[in-house]
Amino acid sequence: MESITKLFKIDNGPSSSHTIGPKKAAKEFLEKYPNEYSYQCTLFGSLAATGKGHLTDAALINVFKDKRFEILWEPDVFLKFHPNAMKFESYDIDKNQTAEWIVYSVGGGKITDGQIIDEENHIYPDVKFSDIYDWTEEKGKTLWEYVVEYEGTQILDYLNEVWNAMQDSVKRGLKTEGTLPGGLSLFRRASSFYERSKRYSGSIRRRSMLFSYALAVGEENACGGKIVTAPTCGSAGVLPAVLYMLKFNLKYSDSRIIKALATAGLIGNIIKHNASISGAEVGCQGEIGAACSMAASAAAQIFGAIPYEIEYAAEMGLEHHLGLTCDPIGGLVQVPCIERNAFAAARALDAATFSILAGGKHIVPFDKIVKVMKYTGHDLPSIYKETGEGGLAKFIKIN
Ligand code: SF4
Numbered sequence: 001m002e003s004i005t006k007l008f009k010i011d012n013g014p015s016s017s018h019t020i021g022p023k024k025a026a027k028e029f030l031e032k033y034p035n036e037y038s039y040q041c042t043l044f045g046s047l048a049a050t051g052k053g054h055l056t057d058a059a060l061i062n063v064f065k066d067k068r069f070e071i072l073w074e075p076d077v078f079l080k081f082h083p084n085a086m087k088f089e090s091y092d093i094d095k096n097q098t099a100e101w102i103v104y105s106v107g108g109g110k111i112t113d114g115q116i117i118d119e120e121n122h123i124y125p126d127v128k129f130s131d132i133y134d135w136t137e138e139k140g141k142t143l144w145e146y147v148v149e150y151e152g153t154q155i156l157d158y159l160n161e162v163w164n165a166m167q168d169s170v171k172r173g174l175k176t177e178g179t180l181p182g183g184l185s186l187f188r189r190a191s192s193f194y195e196r197s198k199r200y201s202g203s204i205r206r207r208s209m210l211f212s213y214a215l216a217v218g219e220e221n222a223c224g225g226k227i228v229t230a231p232t233c234g235s236a237g238v239l240p241a242v243l244y245m246l247k248f249n250l251k252y253s254d255s256r257i258i259k260a261l262a263t264a265g266l267i268g269n270i271i272k273h274n275a276s277i278s279g280a281e282v283g284c285q286g287e288i289g290a291a292c293s294m295a296a297s298a299a300a301q302i303f304g305a306i307p308y309e310i311e312y313a314a315e316m317g318l319e320h321h322l323g324l325t326c327d328p329i330g331g332l333v334q335v336p337c338i339e340r341n342a343f344a345a346a347r348a349l350d351a352a353t354f355s356i357l358a359g360g361k362h363i364v365p366f367d368k369i370v371k372v373m374k375y376t377g378h379d380l381p382s383i384y385k386e387t388g389e390g391g392l393a394k395f396i397k398i399n
Pocket residue numbers: 234235279283284285287288325326327328332333334336337340386
């Protein structure tokens with residue numbers, strides 16, 4: 001598995017696979033072929049179907065802003081390797097092609113040409129939770145220590161940066177009002193949720209504030225603001241909301257939260273490596289489901305859970321999102337995405353509490369639920385995988 005620095009990326013929303021990945025690919029192509037007469041990018045499959053709502057065109061145009069550049073859209077053409085495909089081409093003045101590159105945006109901002117799996121970047125020897133669990137038993141250590149063992153102590157500095165970026169995104173979102181872009185005329189609700197939550201006390205107040213924190217990040221993301229992919233842009237509000245609530249409402253320390261981020265990254269990495277975190281590949285269970293699983297593991301660890309209990313919390317976070325479709329209205333990362341972050345944050349805390357109450361005793365191993373999610377995702381019809389053709393996207397249209 002790769003470093004968790006590849007999972008937690010600090011970048012601009014609204015979509016890791018539709019903006020961060022294409023932007024990265026465009027930059028690489030332009031760096032390799034900087035002086036051609038003109039450039040073209042063809043977007044295929046899901047990338048083309050929901051690219052306008054996800055601001056893919058804006059991300060590409062921003063990179064090629066000083067060049068002659070054209071985008072072609074092929075939503076009905078799916079290349080074999082992955083539903084999010086792009087073809088970059090360059091031409092000379094006589095319209096002869098000078099270069100061509102087919103590249104895929106496979107989720108969480110990662111791009112690949114579909115050929116080589118770069119083993120050099122794989123720093124962890126284990127890819128299954130069961131093997132990592134055995135390591136913790138053998139060494140008498142816990143999951144975040146496994147991360148430090150293979151990433152080095154500098155990973156904690158990086159996670160500190162990630163945590164600061166997450167907190168900034170919550171704070172910005174809580175104080176910004178107005179309407180989200182894209183034509184749905186949705187107003188930002190985080191700020192009013194936060195103010196209204198002050199009317200309550202105890203667990204209702206905490207739950208209400210948790211919702212406002214998740215909405216804050218989701219709304220920042222929808223506006224193209226800076227967020228952390230956790231594991232994706234569309235699901236970026238779940239983990240920060242849970243951690244922010246634990247810090248500001250329950251007074252857990254930053255150092256405890258940073259160690260929990262290491263464990264959440266490990267859980268996300270296992271899902272990414274063995275299944276997928278791409279809505280276009282497995283539906284929203286791979287985004288919101290993975291985010292809930294990561295947040296559940298982090299919360300459980302913060303509450304003092306041992307690895308066996310953390311496994312159960314993470315397993316439930318994913319299991320109870322199995323089959324979740326990706327059907328954003330108008331191809332915008334807004335409905336159902338933003339609210340879904342709030343509900344998944346609440347579910348993550350419930351999963352952590354549930355696991356600890358059960359003493360971690362469970363029947364479904366985490367590795368198995370990851371496999372089930374992958375197969376469920378592949379069995380889902382493509383209209384439910386970021387194409388904007390099924391579910392909510394089919395029945396509710398932007399006027
Ligand atoms: S429905 Fe889920 S997977 Fe689809 S864009 Fe929204 S958050 Fe991402």
